[in-house]
Amino acid sequence: MSRESVTAVRDSEGIDLSAWRQRALEFERELNKVVVGQRPVVRLLTIAIFARGHVLLEGDVGVGKTTLLRAAARGLGGAYERVEGTIDLMPADMIYHTYIGEDGRPRVEPGPVIRYGSDLTIFFFNEINRARPQVHSLLLRLMAERSITAFNREYYFPYLLVFADRNRIEREETFELPAAARDRFLMEINISTPADQEVRRQLAFDARFHDSDKLIHAVPESILDHKALPKVAAVIQETIETSPDLERYTLDLWEAVRNPASVGIEIPDVEMGRLIAGGASPRGMSYLLRAARVAAWLDNRTMVVPEDLRSVYFVTMAHRIFFDPIYELRREPIVRELCRQLFERVPAP
Amino acid sequence: MRLMLLLCVVFGFAAGAGAQSVTPSGTSSLTVVEPRAFGYFIGDKLERVFELRTGPGEELDLSSIPRPGPLNYWLELASSNVESEADGDGTLYKLTLVYQTFYAPLDPRKLTIPGFTLTIKNAQATREVQVRDFGFITSPIRQLFAAASQSSGSAVEVQPDAVAPRLVTGTERTALLISTATALLSLVGLAWHNAWWPFHKRPQRPFTDAARFIRSNAETLSGPRGYRAALLKLHRAFDLAAGRRVLADDVAQFLSEHPEFAPYGDEVRKLFASSRRAFFANEVEQARAQMPLPALAELSQHLSVAERRAA
Incomplete structure (x- = not known):
């Protein structure tokens, strides 16, 4: 689509991308006030929201994962629902709410997922790896198709974004997410304790950060209009261009991640020929480009450049690359090194 | 006088050598100067000289002169030379023929060098001049059987080889030493130039290569495709200099890691901006307007100088 026709589409839909960009930046500013020292994470979260992708946050306990997601939900507006992953949570518990009524008769009412109907904007799944695989399976359809069947009818959630978090400290009574479920998350963002001394001092001593409820309430509600987001996201995807050179570069990256030895990537103590077992799915590549277009738009550009791909590559692709089992235990350092060398080796443009 | 002539003839026969004059018919005359007719051993050479005088309008048919080469199993014509005046x-x-005998006689023996015919021609006709055979006596070098009284083999043993004379080779040796040293120095220079071992760790000069590429291909790079090729060459130079791929956002870090290029920071940023337009915004023409090829060439030249200065 040429630039002129994109302008026409934008005008016809009444979407002003530059105004939306200002709103997105304001949204970022507000989140950065709540969660300090996590600017890259906030930027990635903003990209995910405008790419209409689900996000999985992982990291240590108490680094602000939940706070960040709650604050983002408030900034987005719309209906918000939250579920705690527990080992006895079953799929029906998410869809139906069952109880004994005052008259002593059993009652079934809509559960957390369908309670708000199609107005549901944020579904926040806390500690997702504590839930059983049955629950993960339910999520597959909810995330991929934004729909669910309950009470013998279909429920659609056009504005839905699933935010989930998990901590990587303990593995007891947890269930690893199946690859299919992980593939449906646009991004898997790792959040760690800020390294900056001043930020650490603030977090420890500034009373503002001690009460997370109060902190989150400082975020203005509905900075972004959640109902307009799908349309804005579509316009962004249509407006931001990718040149043939960038497309070739992206394909080179794809080829290189499937065959790292071909571009001379070397990781100590890793036999590069057998490292990659699979992954880097076509869905992953399309998610990568979606996120890269939003990154370019937030950077006030109309074209995607390799830097955009680099900025979102790790969070969108790392969880879709599957290693030989012998290397899975050392996954984190290897995948980080692999992605870093990928951008150091594949020639751009 | 007659006596003198007689004496000469007698002496000539006794010596076995002498001049023999044949006067063929017509106006030409042949004088033969023969060698001595005895006292030859295997390997000796005999020189026969013929002086042929021809009349007016006549000339010797050169093809009738014997050619050098073996005449039979023991006689060889070693050389044949003719001069005329x-x-x-x-x-x-003046015809000079040198024969060499390889006959190994067991006793003194008379051998004969065969005669031949010379042809003289003039405008009308040819005629022939016959040269006679020449007989000579050849002898064995040593006795065939040692006498019983002689110590064994004293007469038959071959004398030791003479010591070969030593040549004076001072000049050649000096020349060899100088040329060897020159060759080694050139090899070292070539190895350094091509970064062969042990100079393989010599820092590469990617910007010098890029500058040379752009300078020497200025003609072919003038179009939009060429402009992209020139940009790519410079990108690869940045990649090589940094040891990784350098994107536009990495320029500041690159310049801080390589301060020698910092003076050209603005130009480098402009280059990356043009490259972005050319490759990712499909705006090659605008990129060429922003930073035309001569500016690229100039920047690569500057970076090349900075690179060499820093090395």
């Missing part, structure tokens, strides 16, 4: 109204030919 004017003599009055005729011509005087």
Whole structure:
């Protein structure tokens, strides 16, 4: 689509991308006030929201994962629902709410997922790896198709974004997410304790950060209009261009991640020929480009450049690359090194 | 006088050598100077000289002169040489034939060098001059059987080889030493130039290569495709200099890691901006307007100088 026709589409839909960009930046500013020292994470979260992708946050306990997601939900507006992953949570518990009524008769009412109907904007799944695989399976359809069947009818959630978090400290009574479920998350963002001394001092001593409820309430509600987001996201995807050179570069990256030895990537103590077992799915590549277009738009550009791909590559692709089992235990350092060398080796443009 | 002539003839026969004059028919005359007719051993050479005087309008048919080469199993014509000069109204030919005998006689023996025919031609006709055979006596070098009284083999043993004379080779040796040293120095220089071992760790000069590429291909790079090729060459130079791929956002870090290029920071940023337009915004023409090829060439030249200065 040429630039002129994109302008026409934008005008016809009444979407002003530059105004939306200002709103997105304001949204970022507000989140950065709540969660300090996590600017890259906030930027990635903003990209995910405008790419209409689900996000999985992982990291240590108490680094602000939940706070960040709650604050983002408030900034987005719309209906918000939250579920705690527990080992006895079953799929029906998410869809139906069952109880004994005052008259002593059993009652079934809509559960957390369908309670708000199609107005549901944020579904926040806390500690997702504590839930059983049955629950993960339910999520597959909810995330991929934004729909669910309950009470013998279909429920659609056009504005839905699933935010989930998990901590990587303990593995007891947890269930690893199946690859299919992980593939449906646009991004898997790792959040760690800020390294900056001043930020650490603030977090420890500034009373503002001690009460997370109060902190989150400082975020203005509905900075972004959640109902307009799908349309804005579509316009962004249509407006931001990718040149043939960038497309070739992206394909080179794809080829290189499937065959790292071909571009001379070397990781100590890793036999590069057998490292990659699979992954880097076509869905992953399309998610990568979606996120890269939003990154370019937030950077006030109309074209995607390799830097955009680099900025979102790790969070969108790392969880879709599957290693030989012998290397899975050392996954984190290897995948980080692999992605870093990928951008150091594949020639751009 | 007659006595003198007689004495000469007698002496000549006794010596076995002498001049023999044949006067063939016509106006030409042949004088033969023969060698001595005895006292030859295997390997000795005999020189026969013929002086042929031809009349006016006549000339010797050179093809009738014997050619060098083996004549039979023991005799070889080693060389054949003819010279001519004017003599009055005729011509005087001086023909020198050198024969070599390889005959190993068991006793003194007379051998014969066969004669031959010379052809003289003039405008009308040819005629022939016959050269006679020449007989000579050859002898064995040593006695065939040692006498019983002689110590064994004293007469038959071969004398030791003479010591080969030593050549003076001072000049050649000096020349060899100088040229070897020159060759080694050139090899070292070539190895350094091509970054062969042990100079393989010599820092590469990617910007010098890029500058050379752009300078020497200025003609072919003038179009939009060429402009992209020039940009790519410079990108690869940045990649090589940094040891990784350098994107536009990495320029600041690159310049801080390589301060030698910092003075050209603005130009480098402009280059990356043009490259972005050319490759990712499909705006090659605008990129060329922003930073035309001569500016690229100039920047690569500057970076090349900075690179060499820093090395």
